[in-house]
Each structure stands twice: as C-alpha cells, then as structure tokens.
Amino acid sequence: MTDSAEFEAFMRSYQDMVFTSAIRLLGNHAEAQDIAQEVFLKAYARFAQLKQSSTVGGWLKTVTRNLCLNHLTRYRKRWRVFSDMQRENSEQDSPAYEEQLAAPDHRDSDERTANQREILERALASLPSDQRVALVLYHFEEMPYQDIADQMKHSLSKVKTDIARGRDTLRKRLESRKEELEMDQ
C-alpha cells in the first residue's frame, strides 16, 4: 500500500470520529469540516509516527478539541454579535445548523430509538455556544469542571452554571419533542 492510499484508509477509519467531535463543539457544519481538514493535515505531517501509535484516536480527539476551542475563542467571538442576532431571528423557524446537520449514521433496528437519538442531537445543536461546548466537554469528553474552565478560559462557576442550564434546556426540549412525537403517533 502506498503512503497516500494508507493515509486515505486512515482517514476513512477516523473521519466520523473527528467530524463528530468538531460538529458537536462548533455547532456548524462548514466550520466542522474545515477543522476536520486541518486535523487530518496535522496528522499527515506526522503520519509516520501516528500509524505506529496505539493512542492515535486520543491524539486526534485532543487536536480536534484544541483546534475547535481555538477557533471558537479566536474567530467566533468577533462575529458573535451578528450570529446571535441571526440565531434570534431564525429561532422561531428552524435554526440553520439543525437543517444542515447530517442525520446520525444509525443502523438501529428500533426506529423509535433512532428518532430519539436524532432529537437529542438536534437539541444539543440548538443550545447556545457556551452551554453546548461545556456540556460536550463534560459528557462526551468526560472532562472535569476545572479542566473545562481552564480550556474555555471561563470561571469554574460559569462552567457549572452553563452545564446545568444546558442540561435543563436539553431535558425540556427532549421532553417537549417526545410529547410532540407521541401526539403525532
């Protein structure tokens, strides 16, 4: 297998994992794709070491997380004023990201479970940025509060509040969507 073919196979194995981490943190399809590209370019630069490493998954996750957090602090803040205005306007309809979000690649035999999972993913995506990032780092990356506060450069109390609020919002949205679904059926 040539180096290029080997790297392509490597990307195929990890692309979903990297993209999932990025899209959950960023909440934006296009930005998540850009970050995933950057992660794989970094991986290509040290592919010789990575292909022999047993911790390659962890390395990719850490790089993805760091790039996403850098992106959020460096670029997103500048445009938050405008994007918040956009979000407020579009909240009544359907948020743009939720429409862009690719359906999870589920092969569940149980359609109901699959629906619930999709609802959860969409509810997560619709959370405000700070709440979503803190919640993703806490529940998906299993990071302690203090580490999240350090990574996000926020106070510990803000992180705890964001996670609690995010969780409340998530629960409420899940319940209301589930009720809607039950009424439809």
Place this chain on the structure above:
Amino acid sequence: MTANKDRFEDPQLHRELRAQPMIKAPESLIPGVLSLIRKRQLAWYRRPAATWPRPLQYGLILACLVAFSGIAWGTIEILPALRAIDLRELFSVPVTRIAAISGTFDTLMRVGSLLGRTTIAPALLIIAAAGSLFYLVLFGAGTAILRSAVRIND
C-alpha cells in the same frame, strides 16, 4: 478520566448522550484533504505566499518594506528638485531655438519627462497617500466599532 464516571450529574442524560452514534462525515472531506496535501507538495514558488515556509514569508515582507522605503525616500528626494524647475522658462523657449539646441525629439522627451515629474508623479503620490489614509481610517473605525460591539455583547 473514565475512572470517575459516577461523578456525572444526571446519569440518565449522561448515558443517553454517551450512547449517541457518530455523525457521518461529509463525502467531500477526504478529497478535500488529499487535494490540500497535493497543493502543499508543490514547490514553494508555485504556491500562494501564505503557504510558503516562514523564512521566505519574512523575506517577502522585508523585500516589500525595502521597496516601499526606497520609493518613499526617492519621492522625498525628488520633490525639492522638481520645485526648483521653472516651468515658465521651459515653455517660453522658442521652438526654433529648441530645435537648434537638441532637436524636436529631444525636446518632446524632455517635456514628457518634465510633465511626468512635475504633474503625474506628485498626483500619483497624493492619490496613494489619500487612498492609504482613507483605508486606514475605514479599517480603524471598523475595528473600533466591532470591538465596542463585542465588549457590549460580553
């Protein structure tokens, strides 16, 4: 980190979130990465300056600074010399005398060169200075407005 799973508040939600399947990456991700790799493998002079090696980027910035300083210095040196030229005297010279001295072609060249130095060069300089000033004012004002908006939003 996984050792203290019990610490998670709301274990049910935690379980549900952890059970979420991965989201499928877009089909264009791999071709995009491969094409970027191919582009980066090109010789540096065939790639955009932003992707050049750092020393070459610094060299380019230095070269631009030297060229700009040279133009600025040259302009400053030429301006006093241009002011010293008496236009009325030049245009009052009779054609026959000019022809006798250096020929019509030479005169036209001198007039063209003089016009270039006295009118065109200062005009270009003024346009460039005004354009730069206008850009700086717009850029500065734009940044200040954006920063204050972000501060208010925080």
